[in-house]
Ligand SMILES: Nc1ncnc2c1ncn2[C@@H]1O[C@H](COP(=O)(O)OP(=O)(O)OP(=O)(O)O)[C@@H](O)[C@H]1O
């Protein structure tokens with residue numbers, strides 16, 4: 001047996017650590033001192049600004065006076081009072097204040113709906129709730145009759161029944177076509193009268209409608225961001241598969257779509273959503289602006305996701321596809337059971353980056369007049385009381401965005417770790 | 425030898441007539457004619473690039489042929505989708521690099537196709553999987569992931585995975601050539617056992633001991649053609665064709 005002996009002194013303890021990591025060479029030492037200096041400078045400048053602040057005031061002038069009175073002449077402190085006074089607006093925009101419970105409830109239910117997707121240990125039955133949540137969330141946020149949502153949902157049930165019945169008799173493709181036609185016909189001709197009928201019989205399931213123009217703040221960002229994220233991932237996956245498909249037309253369409261969308265700035269697409277689309281739609285159609293923006297953001301993000309997922313698909317050895325084929329799995333089954341689980345796992349970092357980018361890009365909607373948090377800071381600064389205030393608002397907005405994005409980033413690291421330990 | 429006692433029936437498992445295949449302008453398979461009876465064990469050998477892999481991959485439609493007919497278990501292979509899936513679930517295949525699914529456990533690898541293709545109830549599929557894992561002598565690894573197994577163990581799992589579909593024909597494409605010598609034996613033993621049970625087998629392999637012991641017929645391919653085929657004794661002791669002689673002298677190290 002070899003007897004173990006302690007590591008040489010210069011490799012252990014705080015001194016050893018510092019010598020190895022901070023002062024290993026001359027250059028390293030210089031960089032260490034420079035970094036300490038810069039960090040110290042920032043802390044000395046910023047921390048007092050954050051702490052020597054005022055939380056109670058109704059205007060910027062009052063605020064400054066209060067800070068000088070408290071901390072002496074020449075002190076520059078943050079005026080957090082503006083956040084205290086306006087945070088509801090930054091969170092909800094101009095949503096009616098007596099209905100704040102609706103977005104709050106929608107948020108809580110959303111977390112419940114997302115949980116079983118993020119954490120597979122939760123009971124699979126919860127996915128049923130996740131499936132109906134989108135319509136429930138829309139109803140809570142925009143109001144109107146719950147019967148509208150229920151009758152829309154009924155369309156899916158009808159489609160499912162048609163699919164099951166006709167695919168047994170005539171094959172999958174026929175079943176799919178029958179089901180799609182059935183759903184569309186039902187939605188166009190029967191859904192509205194049905195929901196009106198039900199509404200007149202059971203009028204209690206009604207929430208005061210809220211127009212899209214009153215949406216704003218983080219509620220708006222979250223609505224656009226989460227809807228965009230949830231719908232762009234499946235679309236992106238389909239585009240990636242389409243791009244690798246043997247069917248030439250499908251392939252051409254997917255490549256064309258991806259390259260076009262990636263070649264155009266998001267702002268252009270948003271302008272198209274806000275103005276041009278009206279020209280193409282029949283006059284009098286009232287196609288909700290937020291919905292149009294969500295569609296554009298989704299398409300934009302899906303094109304990027306498609307490329308990320310394609311990278312993941314390309315990283316799989318050909319043998320995986322062949323083994324799945326050789327076992328008799330058809331295309332969709334081999335994609336779902338063999339190829340995508342592996343390809344998506346490889347793509348997690350890229351996918352989450354796209355999600356984070358999408359979420360931050362929701363601030364661009366202020367350009368077409370929607371009141372996202374940044375749009376609201378402009379209107380707050382235009383207020384005579386708060387004219388001249390900048391940093392406090394941006395710090396607050398940045399902080400909240402950071403919390404969201406950091407959470408996504410941490411989740412992706414958790415997921416990668418979890419998937420890793422179980423296989424390799 | 426005792427294993428040769430198993431009777432091959434008159435029913436045809438595979439019937440290939442005048443088959444030709446090209447990759448672009450490159451003629452990989454030239455006028456292939458081959459019939460395999462049910463229960464017959466065939467070893468295919470030949471120099472690298474001679475089209476051995478391509479030939480057996482044509483039998484379960486991993487590659488398409490352009491001319492001639494291939495009939496497998498009474499079904500002609502055409503580009504008709506329904507046939508392809510039926511053939512593939514009747515024909516098991518083992519690859520040189522195993523191609524296990526790394527994101528699934530050994531047991532899940534074995535139950536995936538029975539559950540999703542054959543619609544076998546999960547419990548039954550798992551019982552079948554355990555039966556075959558025991559047969560290849562690694563039931564204790566069922567809960568592990570492929571990355572945690574040795575190459576020989578992985579290849580035996582791959583064999584079990586194919587067997588779970590209860591195939592009528594097994595294809596092997598150089599199943600031992602990616603393995604270390606000490607692992608080759610464990611895989612070959614599994615294959616010998618399978619052969620002794622009367623499974624119809626087509627093996628691309630350079631394991632001449634294996635060919636001697638179990639094959640009913642050895643086929644030699646070169647430049648996309650079947651150059652010579654014969655019973656193993658005859659094939660090894662008395663090769664007819666010059667190319668066969670050259671190949672055998674190289675591979676047997678004379
Ligand atoms: N997808 C392909 N496209 C073009 N040529 C190919 C393709 N696959 C194989 N080939 C060519 O076809 C010929 C036969 O290939 P095949 O893999 O069948 O040979 P093999 O006998 O299995 O060789 P080895 O012993 O090296 O595995 C080779 O010359 C190879 O280069």
Ligand SMILES: [Mg+2]
Pocket residue numbers: 476477478597598
């Ligand atoms: Mg080969």
